[in-house]
Amino acid sequence: DSGVTQTPKHLITATGQRVTLRCSPRSGDLSVYWYQQSLDQGLQFLIQYYNGEERAKGNILERFSAQQFPDLHSELNLSSLELGDSALYFCASSPHSTNEKLFFGSGTQLSVL
């Protein structure tokens, strides 16, 4: 158990809809990261937050947004969903923000039908 909690584990929705994925980092970790893993692909970095502030941005679509709350949990909002958004979405956390390993949650499997 990494200590990172992601909910829900599975999500099935329709095209055009909006969903919210939730992540609770390990106790004491200030950084939260979101990754997307599509079929047979590596993990693609989406966005990082550190202590409530956006720290780094990767290949995140404009239809996607995220935030980190004062209690350090984070939410990833995906809107106007398309079939191609179907993927495994991972959240990870780390104590700080530089040169350290990340601890991953077990992921949210999103299926857009």
Place this chain on the structure above:
Amino acid sequence: DQQVKQNSPSLSVQEGRISILNCDYTNSMFDYFLWYKKYPAEGPTFLISISSIKDKNEDGRFTVFLNKSAKHLSLHIVPSQPGDSAVYFCAASLQTGANNLFFGTGTRLTVIP
């Protein structure tokens, strides 16, 4: 543009023998490298890391080698055990401070009893 590449999608090794997983990268600004292991339905778990100032790091049965001039790193597992069967991801981070990791596409290791 895939900055971290794992060109072997799969590898099969007999139990007790050595497993060698390879990874190449293109960005010379990467200064921290990690290997993660992933079992089905779980998030990636950290295995071993190496800083760019070193060329070798060892942890039990796992050793990571870094060749900066060739932009190549490898993970050696000796001896391989059936429980090592998983997908292994190579990852790298930049010197710039943000800790987002760039992942390869993974190599599926199967250790045959």
